[in-house]
Amino acid sequence: MIGIRSFWTALPTEGRWLLSTVAIQTLGRGLTLPFTLIYLHEVRGFDLGLSGTLMALIAFVGLVVTGPAGVLTDRYGARSVLLVGITCMVAGNALLAFATTPAVAALALVLVGLNFGVSWPAFNSLISAVVTGDLRQRYFGVNFALVNLGIGVGGVVGGLFVDVHRPETFTTIFLADAASALIPMALLLGPLRHVHGRAERPADDTAATTVRYLDILRLPAVRWLTALTFVATFIGYGQLEAGVPGFARQVAETSTRAIGLGFAVNTAVIVALQFFVLSRISGRRRTRVMIVMAVIWVAAWGMLGATGLMPGGALAVAGVLAFMGVFALGETFLQPSVPAMTNDLASDHTRGRYNALTAGAFQGGAIAGPVAAGFLLDHDLAVVYVATMIAGCVAIAAMALALERHVSGAVNGVPDPAPAPETAPTPVI
Template sequence: MLGGDALSAVGSGMTLPFLLVYLSQVRGIDVGVAGLAVATVALAGFAGNPVGGWLSDVIGSRRALVCGLLVSAVGAFTVTLVRDPWHAFAASAVVGVGLALVTPAQDALLATVVEPRQRPTVFAVRNATLNAGYGVGGVAAAFIADLGSAQSFVVLYVVDGCTFLLFVPVLIVLLPDAGRATRRTDAATAPTSPARRGYRAVLRDTTFLQVWVLMAFLVTIGFAQTLSGFPAYATGDGGVGAHVVGIAFAANTFAVVLLQLPVLRVMTGHRRTTGMALACTFWAVAWVVTAIAGTSGGGSLAAVGLTAALVVFAVGETLLAPSQASLVNDLAPDDLRGRYNGLYTLAWTTGLMVGPALAGFALGAGHGRGLFLGLAAACLVAASLTWGLGRRLPAHLDVVASVRDEDPVDRRP
């Protein structure tokens, strides 16, 4: 399953970063309209994430994932047919719905094909393989994409669609019995059962809601800024070229792939919330370095500083990976696992919508340095919120378990 996931990540790495460029510079759509079309990908997630979670609980996460992969493939193929603005909106919506269906089903399925104590490890490894896939896809796209050739982009999106389709037989043939919908017992059909209450039961889980709010906040001040605020600030106030941003992202990807397993070994037996708080601290350092590098006058000093900032950010990513999705799945009962993952994915969608808007407002007002210093402060606030979450979590949920032990080894002070 991790192999199929990495394969589809290669396709996504080849195409998603270039969608705006493809629509505006290759298909000749006004850049403002093209930007709105690209935003449709995220907007589709607001509806698609809860539907994907519900579908996983109703028909099983494997079947829901297959549906999402098929929709994603159709979306990728449809992008190649774009000629007019309405085509761009329609194709982007299909892409967004497909991704919104895939993510919660994928997380729910991954959580069920391993033992609970293995979840931190498998989600951490998935983070490394995804980054490797995105990196390979980005490098491949750099060699294939040609702004003077629409056909080169058609090749990229066709290959992207095929990577989704190739994942389908892996699920059908190799995992035929995985991710089945949980059969409801008589107790489960009682009026107060989670199975009957659906999303209402998830929304009454106050611990999960704390995790949700924290994750939406982290995505807004962290991941979303790497995709929006950072490149805009680096090429604007920072005075560096786009190639420096590319090098910085490549260094980030390499660092995640290289460090994820060693960091996981260090984290095993320790608090999940400690790892999350440390991740926030590393991100705060990364944004301070970014703010300083952006005012160094450009040149090699700025390039080194900006690249170092994303490497430091990568360390935070590796600390976060064993904790976030695995904690959500440890909180989730089996018959609501899809819905928990659907809402958890919605936290990401929310952050990825709010974060770029925040960055655009600050950078447009000429407050680039202030933006990143403010983000650093926000990361420290998030670290304190994480410590607060740790005081509320039961001990067995706040430990990164060892895959070798039946019971988690608690090394907490």
């Protein structure tokens, strides 16, 4: 508790406002996230293929608008861009609650995707405008734990509440999701109205107005960090949504209840261990933290792969649960490190674009991951599937070592060594 208290005390007032309502905001997202496909297919009667395509609109639109969102964040400020994104989120969920045709559902999901695309670079930029130094890394970690807590609790509540034979229950959860988005809007219009998250270019920086994404990507550190983020998402979050449940069902032959319990374990581990992990990685090289994460994920994927050797029994269930827990431990190492390094690499007036590159890499991995998993599992290539994931972990470790050569100690989470003091020459007698 001492660590939590000291962290909270060290936060500026604006940081406390941003963090204090995260779990409540994401509770609404948890209500709908696991049940949107079910809603489209079983409640509104769209066929499964169409429902899946409609769901893909969220990630596709988010990826398309991420680049422009980064530019707009730098030009107009994170607060303004966030307000636009939240407005889209409210409208999209409210519209989806009453969507009875594919066209209306598509429009609603496009609006939701717009919010996801603009919110990441804008929100991370706003945090970094308020919180600096080592406190920033800790903030990102605690924020990640609270997001998982809100989504996890929301998923449990939603599962107990919704009923496919009562469409009004789904209408209620989508309206609740829309209402929960009003909380950050109230913060931005009220106590945080003075935090615009925009920095003017330095007076001596004549090239700042022409900084393009290509210019940023020419920096080796940015290229390595972007590639690492893509691979980490591809073998991580891109698999949680499709590959892991598919493997658990088809190869390990576990029940849907076991899979649901696995996601509960994942959330519980993140919430329980994130602050402890933050205390352990503070002041350590972030690239080395990423390597530790890669090692942990190798162990996790090995556990999941082993379930294929003993399908259908209690050991398979235990293996799936162990995978979700160990994988979650790796997440607690990754999530504070990447956004903190991204924002420490960026200058104040280009932070939106740096965060947009990271967000784009994440969304790209989240799109490619399920596609690759579906192909491999559909062709009964379970061994190749697990081997691919382990190879990705090895690639992360290699890229982290390469990244380390191109960043300063401060960007890597440790102080740069102080220059040796000059000594006066020994007088010649």
